[in-house]
Structure formats: structure tokens, C-alpha cells
Amino acid sequence: MIRKLIALGLFVMAALAGGFYWYVSSPLSLISERVEFHIMPGSGMRAAANDIQGAGVSVRPWALIVLGKLLRAETSIKAGSYEITRGVTTLELLRKLTRGDVSQAEMVFIEGWTFRQMRERLDAHPDVRHDTKGLPEAEVMRLVGATRNVAEGLFFPDTYLFAKQSRDVDILARAYRAMERHLAREWETRAVGLPFADPYQALTLASIVEKETGRVQDRPLIAAVFINRLRQGMLLQTDPTVIYGIGEKFDGNLRKRDLLQDTPYNTYVRAGLPPTPIAMPGLASLQAALHPAPSQALYFVARGDGSSHFSRTLEEHNQAVNRYQKSAK
Template sequence: MALIKKIFLLAFLLGGLATGGMLYWTSQPIHNGPEAIDFSIKSGSSVRSAGKQMQEAGVPLNPLLFELLARVTGKANKLKAGSYDIEPGKTPADLLDKIVNGDFSFVSLSIIEGWTFQQMRKVIDSHPSIQHTTAGLSDTELMRKIDADFAQPEGVFFPDTYLFAKGSSDLEIYRQAHSSMLKKLSEAWTNRNHLLPYKTAYEALTMASIIEKETGQKAERTLIAAVFINRLRIGMLLQTDPTVIYGMGEQYKGKIRKHDLLTDTPYNTYTRTGLPPTPIALPGIASLTAAFNPAQSDALYFVAKGDGTSHFSDNLTEHNRAVNKYQR
């Protein structure tokens, strides 16, 4: 009988030591290195597999103890697949909570106002934290993949800084940027002034893209919009260089010649009236707002003054004087 008591006592002490050791382990920092350690857990992974994946990724963690912790706390079946990082000083308990809560590690990607869609694709294709699923797809195939109603991708993605979990598919970013542009365009179209000479919201988007490429001065965008809208109303050629450049494609080498202005393309607004067939860039919110809210102005012309601003004129005589003053 005394032996049995001793055995029970020993078991109790060992259990206490084990419990104490486990509690101590769960409260100690996993690592104290200078930087966070990145790791990923694959979809469908068991808690044992998740522990091994973390260890293989460089997390100094005992997979068996991590599995025991997850099972004892009832969280073994609640782990969420995804990309994570473990910061210096975090404990196994912190790590388990992070994975259970799906506290993924996020990175950012910036799409700049005025970029073309090809520039946007190049940046997304080269981002190291994205799962690249669209490489090799044509623009048309990519648009089909995101269920877009547009065959041409130019202009229909909103330039912004996007946050996403590491390992996200590039399609998620395209969908997010496209959805954001559709929402902003729809709101602007719903609240538009019906006297504006746009037949569709897409025409307004095209105008916004031209405004985006014509000036970097936010204060001038509504005046730029007024000039082009005034021209549209009277059937006057828009004669805007950025559309010509866009139509030239790879033939553009940094300078427009007279020959280029006379060479007809669908985007040459010196040879064709009205708006070009598609946007020519990704317009930001300031240009989109200007396209729907032009300044109250009779201006039909503008010329760069050389200091980043422009001189606006209501008639050709005044415009020619301004050209002589600022450019000749």
C-alpha cells in the first residue's frame, strides 16, 4: 500500500513537473533574432504538419510540443492556412493564437496614377510576395479570369496602395483594383451633371485618363477638363499629345515629331474627332473628379508655361500670343 502511494505521489510530481515545464515553454520567446521569421502553412495541413512546416522554414520550434499545446488547448483543428511571420519575443502561445486567428502577414503594392496597364502588370509580375498565376496570359485572358465586362484593361483599374497577405494570387489584386475603379466610376456617373457631353461612363473614364496624363498639377485638372469638354461640345479636335504617344506604342522614343501628329491611328486626336477608343492610362481620383466636375470656363486652349503650370486661352489669337511668350 505504501508503495502504491509512493507511485501515485511520484506520478503526481512528474505530472506537475511536466505541466510546469509546458507552461514555462509556452511563455518563453521562440526567438530573439533581429527580424521576424516568415513561414507558410499549406491548406489542409494537420497540426503536426504545420509544426514541421514552421520548423523547416527556420522557426526554432519543437513541433511535438507545439502539437501538444494545440491539442491541450483544443485548437488543433482551428489552424488557418496562409502566410505568417513570427516576430522576435513572441511565445509559442502567441504563435498558436496567431495561426488560429488567421493573423496573416501583409505586404503592400503601389499602383501609381498615370501608369499604363502594362506598367501595372510589370510591377505585379515582379512582386516577390505574390503568387503569379497570370504570367503568360494575354490581357484579354486576364480580364476574363477576373470576370471583367471590359475587353480592354486600360484605365479600368484604380491606382492605389493595396495590402494583401503574402502568397496571395495576383488575380486577387487585379480584382480588388478593378472593383475599386468600378465603384468610384459608378458613384461619379450616378451623381454626374447630365449636361456633360458623355454618352457613357467609359467615355468619362477615358477623359479622366487624358487629364491624368496632361498635367501633374491638381489645381489645373478641372481647367484641363473644361478645355477638352468645351472642344467636345463644338466638335473641335482635342489635339492632345498623350493620346498620340499612346497610339504610337513602342515607336515612341521620347519625342513627338510633326510626322507623328499627321500619322493617323485610333488614338491620334489631331486626325480624329472625339475621344480615343479607350483610356490611355490609369486615372487617379483627382482626374476622375475633374472629368465629372470641370471648371466653369470658356477656355479652348492651354500651353505649358515651363514652370509646371499652364496658360489657358479662350481664343486662338490669345493662345498664339501665349505660345510665342512661353515656348518660342
């Protein structure tokens, strides 16, 4: 009799185990073809299961908890945003949670953007937690670990992948650290005799080069022109700095009175570099500022096809202006 009871017990246990394995290996029912859910930091298996169930997944919390205990994974789930599609099983779902296989979004910061443009794009991103929205610029810089209060130019333009619902400050901090790395590397290998007191001045010139041309091959020559001017004590006389100083009031038309108005960014009336960068420079502009082309040019003018003509003397420059700009009018 005892043997029969033991055999019956073993049979029942085997049936239950088989049934449980069948259940956790069967596709879950989803409210739609694709379901997204978010697991908060510190969530246990039950809380995670409830969140998943609330998002429209037919997972049974007890089954996920039991499976977690059997696989010794009940404390191994990772916080973040997840995405599953029809056909997923409870077993696959648990593996996804313990691997931290979160769904990703991307944020693209473009070369030449100002910090205002960068922040507007970040604030509008639907997959970002907007913790810094509305905060003063100085406070944002403190949160990313910067030593400066002014943000302009201190973030590296690139494509940043991140888990959905990541904090905006974390994305900003990554871009800030990326710029620090690139600037430090280029500064370390910079050309000899550059007229920069520190890397920040080099970054400022790089931002001007970035705004002056989108043509990669012209950037080292444009950097050389500005460096030559700095060495000789000439005014930089670059329109992008004047436009930056005008700010949001700029209507797209740079007038003579704008060139005469005294602002910290008007390089037609103030000598040297402006007080801060005027945009985010990309790597090519950083390299141009710290590794300028060997040139004696002091002037350049746009040809109208995206390239520039470079001149050593004012006479040559005036001839180029007549040729490329006045003839185009």
C-alpha cells in the same frame, strides 16, 4: 498505498503540466534574427509545424499539436505568410497562427501608369504569386471579373497591402473593384449635360486629363477644355493620346509626322474620344472629368512651371503659345 499512488500520480501530472507550460512559454530557437515561413491552405497542425520547423524554428511538432488540442485550436490556423523574431514562444506562435497575423507587403500603382507598366511592376514584385504572368490581357480581365477585354484605365491607382505570397490576380481584382466603385460614385453625382454616353467614356477623358497635367488645380479646367471641344465637335488634339497610339516605339520625341499619322488614338485626325483610356486616372482626374470647372476655354498651353494658361479663342491661344513656349526656346 493507493492514496500514495494517487498522490504520486497527481504529482507527476502536475510536474508534466508544469514542464509543458514552461516549454511552450520559453523562447524558441531561430536560425536567424527573423524567420519567414508560409502555411499552405488546408494545412493541419502537423503539416504547419513541419513547415515552421523546416524554415529554421526549433518548435517541436508534438508540442504544437498538444497545445492546439488543449486550446481547441488545432483546426483554427490560418493560411498565409508569417514572420517571427527571436523571443517568440510556442504559445505566442500558436496565437499568431490562429489570429491569422500574417506578414504584409505592399504594391503601389501610380496615377498615369499604363496597364503594361502596372503589370511589369506586379510581375517583378518578390512577395506575389505570379499566376497571371504571361497570360493574355483578355484572360487576365476575365479572371478579375471584368466585362471588358481591354484592361487600360480600369484599375485604380493606390497603395495595396496584402499578405505575402498573395495571388497577383487578387491584387488586380481589388484594384479593378476600387476603380468601379470610384467611377460609379462620381458618375452618379456628375455634372448635368456632359457629352458622355456612359461611364467608360468619362473614364477615357479622365485618363487624358491625368496625362496632360500633374497639377491638381488645373485638372477641372483641362477637363472643361476637352468637354467644350467635344460639345462643339472640335478635335481634341491632345499629344498623350498620339503618344499612346505610338506605343513602345515612342522615343520621347513627338514629330509632325506622328501628328499626321492616322491611328485610333490620334486625336489630331480623328474626332471624339479615343477608343479606350490611355492610362490609370487618379481620383482627382475622375472628379475633374465628371465635375469640370465652369469655363468657356477651348485651348490651353503649358507655362513651363507645371501650370497651364487657358484661352477662349485661337488668337488668344496663339499669343499664349508665343509667350510661354516660343520664348522658352
